[in-house]
Structures are given as structure tokens and as C-alpha cells.
Amino acid sequence: MENRRAIEWSEAAWLNQPEAVLADGNNLLVTARGGSDFWRTTSYGFVHDDGHALLTDFPTEAAIEVGFVAAFEQLYDQAGLLIRVDEQTWIKAGVEYTDGVPHLGAVVTHGRSDWSMAPVPDWAGRDVTLRASRSGDAVTLRARCEDEPWRLLRLAPLAPDAEAAAGPMCCAPTRSGLTVRFTSFAVTTPDPSLHLN
Template structure:
């Protein structure tokens, strides 16, 4: 996945700024607000759109990668990458704490949210990269831990003409104070094929 360019933290814009964020060297360290989340309706019956996302343009034919580390402690602590068109149309993918274990997962929202998860207990506290690649009418989401192999997370629809944004996100639906260190934010060309 070559041809990548670093996106400077200052060149992206916060949707719902966190309680605290600061640049430390090349890293962005973020502390979440209390009960922050992104979700629409399904099963829980509520709409939450107050999670933190640092977004920049995500045009068709491009890919975005976000790398981060975090210690997930509370239920639903989460961090990763968000793709967003508006409050009813978005994707979030990354690591989320549930049932006492970090899980790799994604939520795809088109009016209503869904949720898919797979346990990754060995990813706790380690460097995780999430990649979203936009081509045609779809976004392909992959992730990996450290320098491990890429895992396919999700293939989700996104209209080719949609005006989308993408970037790092984090939330802590059950508390305040999840601390996430984002170490990398890059963009480049979309993946050549669905299969890496």
C-alpha cells in the first residue's frame, strides 16, 4: 500500500472536540469526553452522535490509514477510523472493548446502525492500524496489529458521488477519560483490488 502521504493533525477538523487533545512529537494524544459515542437506534433505541472524530476529505479513489494505541478498560471503550457523510451515513471501524475483551469490529450506519465484532485479546495496548479504501460504490476496511498481516474487517456500500470525510475517532460511552495515542494519519491511492 504505497504512495502514502502524511496528513498533519492541524489539517483535519474535529467533529465534537474531545475533553483534551495535544500533539506530543508526531503523535496526537486524545482524552475522551464522558459518555461519548456514535450510534443510531438499532436495538438500543437511542441516537448518539457526540463521539470524537478528526476528519479530512475522503474522495473516491483514495485510502486513509490511522494508527493508534490505547488501553481499553471500560465497556465500549473504542478507537479507530471513521468515514462520514452525515449524521445518518457513516462507518466506524477499530478496536472496541466488550465482554471484557478487546474486539476488532465495525459499525456501518445508513439511517440505522449495525455492529460486527471479532475478539482480539492480544491487541490490547498494542499498535493497531485501520485502513479504509474507497473505490467504486464501496469502502473496504482492513486492520492489523503491529506489523502483522492485514485482516479484512468490512466491505460496505458508499455512493460514488457521496461527499465523504475520514479520519481517527474515539469514544467512551460508559465513562470519561479514555486516552488514545494516534501515531499516524495518512492518505494515498485506493487499493488495487478487494483482495490484498
Template sequence: MIDPDLLAAASWTTEPAAWRRTDDGLEVTAVRGSDAWRHTSYGFVHDDAHGLLAPFGARDALEVSFRLDYDQQFDQAGLLLRASPETWLKAGAEVSDGVPQVGAVVTHGRSDWSVAPVPDWSGREVTVRASRDGDAVTVRARVDDEPWRLVRVAPVDPGTQLLAGPYCCAPTRAGLVVAVTGWRRTDPDPALH
């Protein structure tokens, strides 16, 4: 389910090729070449991911769900937290070397990237959760109703204003369509463990 209050408060970082409401949520078509990355290893800067973002508080949590029904190199969807073009975090499922991977990119001027293969997630509903409290954002993910997996704990200045919501990118091809099936606010995690 898409929270109508989040949708009403949100705007796109970069407009996708197309998007529409559906009975199940949102359908977003990415522009070929869209991505979010800064410098590290590749040497380029991309700041045209399709993020539909709403305010994200200093003690807040957000969950984004989507179907992992894509399979092309670097196709990706998930949750984006953004302070500026130089400071952001994206987490979700990305296809790399032919395999779906759960992972995150944390960017403070320069991007890093961590992934773990999740081939059994293909064709299923993935939920990514970001929980912000104090000086950290904790990212967890799961498929269907399986247990949450810790993806990343990343630092965040408690005074930083963030926007957050679903995102998708298609760095290498046209025609990626992502079905966002859920976007909701919830309580922050009570503890890391």
C-alpha cells in the same frame, strides 16, 4: 506519523475533553458518554464521537494507527468516515464484555455492528485502513506489522462526499485517553482479494 496536511485540513465532529500534539502523534481525551450509534436494538441516537476529519476522495485510502491501551466497557478508537449524522462508518478496536474486539459499525439511517475478539491486540499498536473505490469502502485492520485482516466491505454511493480520520469514544466512563500514532493517506487497494 501524523500527516501534517491531513491535520491542517481537519476539524472535529465533536470537540474532545482535551487533545494535544505529542512526539508520537496526538493524544485525545474523550468525554464521558461520547458515542456514535443510531437506533438499532438500543433505541437511542448518539452523534458525539470525537472524529478529527478531513476530506476523503472518491478513490482514496487512509490509515489510522493508535495504541490499544484501554480496557473499559465500550472504550473505542479507530477510523471514522462520515457523510452526515445519518450516514457514516466507524471501524477500529472496541472493548466489549471485557475483551478487545476489532469491528465496524455501518450506518445508513440505522446502525449495525460486527465484531471479532482480538485479546492478543491489547497493549499493541493497531492500524485501521479504509480504501474507497467505486461503490465500496474496504476496511482492513492489523496489529503491529502482522498481515492485514479484512474487517468489512460496505457500500458507498460513488458521488457521496465523505470526511475521514481518527476517532475515539468513551460511552461509559470519563478519563479515556487515546494515543493516535499515525494518520496518513495512501493508495487504494488494487483489489478486494
């Protein structure tokens, strides 16, 4: 049985303060600083650990959900969810603008980052929800647009004894002025299995 609780924005703490944060009803409008990102080394040769994330504790046998709407216009504009242990161990998942369209993707980092993605052009400007379910030695990442079915995005390792935090994330690596509307932030029970159907 699902046990869901909304997380108040004030319950979480910022990793790297954004350019601006504004409460709008139950939503939170976050404007990213230009040049912000999370990435470690692979292919590009640089390390960025200055993206914005509003983090709360993420214990085992729990799931964190983050909802958002954003108008992505420039290369690498991104929003979603970050799971963080430390600067070398983290996972981000969400929607990122590349090759002219939004892509659903994930970056898993254990010392060095990787990146997987798939185009979702019909998700542009719509409400997207990311869910990270932590159980045992793994995190299962799922995403959906509005009330569409959940899509399995990634299964990633995360040590059961790792002290992790998770929450809404956004970055604007190539420009200033990206504002993301975060529409939900909640903790719930993890998905019962890797395959829901």
C-alpha cells in the same frame, strides 16, 4: 504503486471537540468525553452523534489510514477510524472493549446502525492500524496490529458521489478518562482489489 502522504493533525477538523487534545512529538493524545459515542437506534433505541473524530476530505479512489494505541478498560471504550457523510450515513471501524476483551469491529450506518465484531485479545495495548479504501461504490476496511498482515474487516457500500470525510475516531460511552494515542494519519492509494493474496 503506492502514493502515501502523512496528514498533519492540523490539516483536519474536529467533529465534536474531545475533553483534551495534546501533541506529543508526532503523536496526538486525545481524551474522550464521558458518554461520547456514534450510534443510531438499532437494538438500543437511542441516537448518539457526539463521538470525537478528526476529519479530512475522503474522495473516491483514495485510502485513509489511522494508527493508534490505547488502554481499554471499560465497556465500549473504542478507537479507530470514522468515515462520515452526514449524521445518518457513516462508518466506524476500530477496536472496542466489550465482554472483557478488545474486539475488532465495524459499524455501518445508513439511517440505522449495525455492528460486527471479533475478539482480538492479543491486540491489547499494541499499535493498531485501520485502513479504509474507497473505490467505486464501496469502502474496503482492513486492520492490522503492528507489522502483522492486513485482515479484511468489512466491505461496505458508499455512494460514489457522496461527499465524505474520514479520520481518527474515539469514544468513551460509559466513562471519563479514556486517552488514546494516535500514532499515524495518512492518505494513500486504495487497495487494488478486495483480495490482496
